[in-house]
Protein backbone atom coordinates (compact mmCIF):
# COMPACT_ATOMS: atom_id res chain seq x y z
CA UNK A 1 0.00 0.00 0.00
CA UNK A 2 1.62 3.26 -1.13
CA UNK A 3 0.52 5.75 1.50
CA UNK A 4 3.27 8.18 0.52
CA UNK A 5 4.34 8.66 -3.09
CA UNK A 6 7.38 10.82 -3.74
CA UNK A 7 8.23 12.01 -7.26
CA UNK A 8 11.81 13.16 -7.72
CA UNK A 9 13.51 15.03 -10.55
CA UNK A 10 16.91 16.40 -11.41
CA UNK A 11 16.76 18.98 -8.61
CA UNK A 12 17.20 16.32 -5.92
CA UNK A 13 20.55 15.33 -7.41
CA UNK A 14 21.73 18.89 -8.11
CA UNK A 15 23.49 19.27 -4.74
CA UNK A 16 25.29 15.99 -5.44
CA UNK A 17 26.80 17.65 -8.52
CA UNK A 18 24.58 16.13 -11.23
CA UNK A 19 23.50 18.99 -13.53
CA UNK A 20 19.76 19.59 -14.03
CA UNK A 21 18.24 19.66 -17.52
CA UNK A 22 16.66 23.06 -17.81
CA UNK A 23 19.43 25.50 -17.04
CA UNK A 24 19.44 29.07 -18.26
CA UNK A 25 21.07 28.13 -21.58
CA UNK A 26 18.47 25.42 -22.34
CA UNK A 27 21.21 22.88 -23.05
CA UNK A 28 21.90 19.55 -21.33
CA UNK A 29 25.64 19.44 -20.72
CA UNK A 30 26.20 21.45 -23.89
CA UNK A 31 23.80 19.47 -26.09
CA UNK A 32 20.34 20.18 -27.43
CA UNK A 33 17.95 17.73 -25.76
CA UNK A 34 16.52 16.70 -29.14
CA UNK A 35 20.00 15.59 -30.27
CA UNK A 36 20.73 13.32 -27.29
CA UNK A 37 17.34 12.40 -25.87
CA UNK A 38 15.18 11.36 -28.83
CA UNK A 39 15.05 8.18 -30.93
CA UNK A 40 15.54 10.40 -34.02
CA UNK A 41 18.72 11.91 -32.56
CA UNK A 42 20.06 8.41 -31.92
CA UNK A 43 19.26 7.29 -35.45
CA UNK A 44 20.93 10.38 -36.91
CA UNK A 45 24.13 10.20 -34.87
CA UNK A 46 24.42 7.12 -32.66
CA UNK A 47 28.08 7.74 -31.77
CA UNK A 48 27.35 11.16 -30.25
CA UNK A 49 24.44 9.77 -28.24
CA UNK A 50 26.33 6.69 -27.00
CA UNK A 51 29.33 8.83 -26.03
CA UNK A 52 27.06 11.30 -24.25
CA UNK A 53 25.52 8.59 -22.04
CA UNK A 54 28.91 6.88 -21.57
CA UNK A 55 30.15 10.18 -20.11
CA UNK A 56 27.09 10.56 -17.87
CA UNK A 57 27.54 6.95 -16.67
CA UNK A 58 31.23 7.51 -15.93
CA UNK A 59 30.42 10.75 -14.08
CA UNK A 60 28.30 8.82 -11.57
CA UNK A 61 31.55 7.59 -10.04
CA UNK A 62 32.36 11.12 -8.90
CA UNK A 63 29.07 11.94 -7.15
CA UNK A 64 27.38 10.73 -4.00
CA UNK A 65 23.93 10.93 -2.44
CA UNK A 66 23.14 14.15 -0.57
CA UNK A 67 21.00 14.71 2.56
CA UNK A 68 17.80 14.73 0.46
CA UNK A 69 18.41 11.19 -0.85
CA UNK A 70 19.48 10.13 2.65
CA UNK A 71 16.29 11.50 4.18
CA UNK A 72 14.08 9.52 1.76
CA UNK A 73 16.02 6.34 2.60
CA UNK A 74 15.49 7.12 6.30
CA UNK A 75 11.78 7.55 5.66
CA UNK A 76 11.63 4.17 3.90
CA UNK A 77 13.47 2.56 6.83
CA UNK A 78 10.76 3.95 9.11
CA UNK A 79 7.59 3.27 7.08
CA UNK A 80 8.69 0.42 4.78
CA UNK A 81 6.38 -0.36 1.88
CA UNK A 82 4.13 2.61 2.63
CA UNK A 83 6.64 4.74 0.73
CA UNK A 84 7.19 4.58 -3.01
CA UNK A 85 9.78 6.77 -4.72
CA UNK A 86 9.12 7.42 -8.40
CA UNK A 87 12.09 9.09 -9.99
CA UNK A 88 12.62 10.75 -13.35
CA UNK A 89 16.35 10.56 -12.69
CA UNK A 90 18.57 8.06 -14.43
CA UNK A 91 21.29 8.19 -11.77
CA UNK A 92 21.49 5.62 -8.96
CA UNK A 93 21.71 8.03 -6.02
CA UNK A 94 18.44 6.90 -4.39
CA UNK A 95 19.66 3.30 -4.36
CA UNK A 96 23.10 4.30 -3.08
CA UNK A 97 21.45 6.22 -0.23
CA UNK A 98 19.61 3.02 0.71
CA UNK A 99 16.15 3.40 -0.89
CA UNK A 100 14.80 0.08 -2.19
CA UNK A 101 11.30 0.94 -3.38
CA UNK A 102 12.31 3.08 -6.35
CA UNK A 103 10.75 3.12 -9.82
CA UNK A 104 12.90 4.69 -12.55
CA UNK A 105 10.24 5.92 -14.94
CA UNK A 106 12.86 7.34 -17.35
CA UNK A 107 15.20 4.34 -17.14
CA UNK A 108 18.67 3.95 -15.69
CA UNK A 109 22.16 4.92 -16.82
CA UNK A 110 23.51 1.73 -15.31
CA UNK A 111 21.53 -0.52 -17.63
CA UNK A 112 21.81 -1.32 -21.32
CA UNK A 113 18.85 -2.44 -23.40
CA UNK A 114 19.08 -4.73 -26.40
CA UNK A 115 16.66 -3.57 -29.07
CA UNK A 116 17.03 -6.94 -30.80
CA UNK A 117 16.09 -9.41 -28.03
CA UNK A 118 14.67 -6.91 -25.49
CA UNK A 119 17.07 -8.04 -22.71
CA UNK A 120 18.22 -5.49 -20.14
CA UNK A 121 21.69 -5.80 -18.66
CA UNK A 122 23.39 -4.09 -15.71
CA UNK A 123 26.02 -1.87 -17.40
CA UNK A 124 28.90 0.03 -15.84
CA UNK A 125 31.20 0.24 -18.87
CA UNK A 126 30.82 2.02 -22.19
CA UNK A 127 28.60 1.40 -25.22
CA UNK A 128 30.46 3.52 -27.79
CA UNK A 129 32.46 0.52 -29.03
CA UNK A 130 29.14 -1.21 -29.88
CA UNK A 131 29.54 -4.34 -27.74
CA UNK A 132 27.42 -7.40 -28.56
CA UNK A 133 24.38 -8.13 -26.41
CA UNK A 134 25.42 -10.72 -23.76
CA UNK A 135 22.08 -12.50 -24.31
CA UNK A 136 21.66 -12.74 -28.10
CA UNK A 137 25.01 -11.62 -29.52
CA UNK A 138 23.49 -8.93 -31.76
CA UNK A 139 25.03 -5.46 -31.89
CA UNK A 140 21.89 -3.65 -30.73
CA UNK A 141 22.55 -2.22 -27.28
CA UNK A 142 21.46 1.30 -26.36
CA UNK A 143 21.27 3.11 -23.02
CA UNK A 144 18.19 1.93 -21.13
CA UNK A 145 16.82 5.44 -20.85
CA UNK A 146 13.43 6.73 -21.97
CA UNK A 147 13.72 9.43 -24.61
CA UNK A 148 11.21 12.06 -25.67
CA UNK A 149 8.51 10.37 -27.71
CA UNK A 150 8.91 7.06 -25.84
CA UNK A 151 6.59 5.69 -23.16
CA UNK A 152 7.88 5.96 -19.58
CA UNK A 153 8.37 2.75 -17.62
CA UNK A 154 6.16 1.36 -14.86
CA UNK A 155 3.18 3.59 -15.62
CA UNK A 156 0.61 1.03 -14.41
CA UNK A 157 2.27 0.65 -11.02
CA UNK A 158 2.73 4.40 -10.73
CA UNK A 159 -0.88 5.23 -11.54
CA UNK A 160 -2.08 2.60 -9.04
CA UNK A 161 0.19 4.02 -6.33
CA UNK A 162 -0.96 7.59 -7.01
CA UNK A 163 -4.55 6.42 -6.65
CA UNK A 164 -3.81 4.98 -3.20
CA UNK A 165 -1.62 7.80 -1.88
CA UNK A 166 -2.56 9.93 1.10
CA UNK A 167 0.46 12.16 0.54
CA UNK A 168 2.08 13.07 -2.77
CA UNK A 169 5.36 14.97 -2.66
CA UNK A 170 7.16 16.34 -5.70
CA UNK A 171 10.85 17.12 -5.18
CA UNK A 172 13.24 18.92 -7.53
CA UNK A 173 11.29 18.78 -10.74
CA UNK A 174 10.34 21.66 -13.04
CA UNK A 175 6.93 20.18 -13.88
CA UNK A 176 7.71 20.72 -17.56
CA UNK A 177 7.63 17.12 -18.73
CA UNK A 178 4.54 14.91 -18.88
CA UNK A 179 3.32 12.45 -17.76
CA UNK A 180 5.19 13.11 -14.48
CA UNK A 181 3.98 16.71 -14.42
CA UNK A 182 0.40 15.41 -14.29
CA UNK A 183 0.90 13.08 -11.30
CA UNK A 184 -0.07 15.78 -8.83
CA UNK A 185 -3.52 16.20 -10.35
CA UNK A 186 -4.11 12.45 -10.49
CA UNK A 187 -3.08 12.00 -6.84
CA UNK A 188 -5.26 14.91 -5.73
CA UNK A 189 -8.30 13.59 -7.57
CA UNK A 190 -7.91 10.44 -5.47
CA UNK A 191 -7.67 12.34 -2.22
CA UNK A 192 -3.94 12.87 -1.64
CA UNK A 193 -2.51 15.92 0.02
CA UNK A 194 0.08 17.36 -2.40
CA UNK A 195 3.31 19.09 -1.40
CA UNK A 196 6.00 20.61 -3.61
CA UNK A 197 9.61 20.86 -2.43
CA UNK A 198 11.61 22.71 -5.07
CA UNK A 199 14.19 25.45 -5.43
CA UNK A 200 11.64 27.69 -7.13
CA UNK A 201 7.94 27.43 -8.01
CA UNK A 202 7.54 24.69 -10.64
CA UNK A 203 5.33 25.15 -13.70
CA UNK A 204 2.53 23.35 -11.85
CA UNK A 205 3.12 24.87 -8.43
CA UNK A 206 -0.52 26.01 -8.17
CA UNK A 207 -1.70 22.36 -8.29
CA UNK A 208 -0.20 21.69 -4.86
CA UNK A 209 -1.84 22.25 -1.49
CA UNK A 210 1.48 23.43 -0.16
CA UNK A 211 4.77 24.51 -1.76
CA UNK A 212 8.06 25.02 0.02
CA UNK A 213 10.89 26.61 -1.93
CA UNK A 214 14.57 26.11 -1.20
CA UNK A 215 17.31 23.52 -1.53
CA UNK A 216 16.28 19.86 -1.47
CA UNK A 217 19.19 19.08 0.86
CA UNK A 218 17.48 21.20 3.51
CA UNK A 219 13.77 20.91 2.70
CA UNK A 220 13.60 17.13 2.38
CA UNK A 221 15.25 16.21 5.72
CA UNK A 222 13.05 18.79 7.46
CA UNK A 223 9.88 17.40 5.84
CA UNK A 224 10.86 13.81 6.77
CA UNK A 225 11.53 14.88 10.38
CA UNK A 226 8.12 16.51 10.47
CA UNK A 227 6.36 13.44 9.06
CA UNK A 228 8.11 11.12 11.51
CA UNK A 229 7.44 13.48 14.39
CA UNK A 230 11.15 13.81 15.16
Ligand code: APR
Pocket residue numbers: 008009010011012014015020021022023033037088089106171172173174175176177197198199200201202214215216217
Ligand atom coordinates in the same frame (compact mmCIF):
# COMPACT_ATOMS: atom_id res chain seq x y z
N1 APR B 1 16.97 21.69 -4.63
C1 APR B 1 15.68 21.62 -5.08
N2 APR B 1 15.33 21.87 -6.36
C2 APR B 1 16.31 22.21 -7.22
C3 APR B 1 17.66 22.31 -6.83
C4 APR B 1 17.98 22.04 -5.46
N3 APR B 1 19.22 22.10 -4.99
N4 APR B 1 18.39 22.68 -7.91
C5 APR B 1 17.53 22.82 -8.93
N5 APR B 1 16.27 22.54 -8.52
C6 APR B 1 15.01 22.55 -9.29
C7 APR B 1 14.99 23.58 -10.41
O1 APR B 1 14.53 24.83 -9.92
C8 APR B 1 14.00 22.93 -11.39
O2 APR B 1 12.68 23.36 -11.12
O3 APR B 1 14.89 21.30 -9.92
C9 APR B 1 14.13 21.44 -11.11
C10 APR B 1 14.85 20.65 -12.19
O4 APR B 1 14.11 20.72 -13.36
P1 APR B 1 14.56 20.00 -14.70
O5 APR B 1 16.00 20.30 -14.98
O6 APR B 1 13.55 20.32 -15.74
O7 APR B 1 14.52 18.43 -14.34
P2 APR B 1 13.31 17.43 -14.32
O8 APR B 1 12.06 18.11 -13.89
O9 APR B 1 13.76 16.24 -13.58
O10 APR B 1 13.19 17.05 -15.85
C11 APR B 1 12.24 16.11 -16.24
O11 APR B 1 12.99 16.10 -18.51
O12 APR B 1 14.80 16.22 -19.99
C12 APR B 1 13.86 15.40 -19.38
O13 APR B 1 13.94 13.09 -19.09
C13 APR B 1 14.48 14.28 -18.59
O14 APR B 1 13.81 13.30 -16.49
C14 APR B 1 14.00 14.53 -17.18
C15 APR B 1 12.72 15.29 -17.40
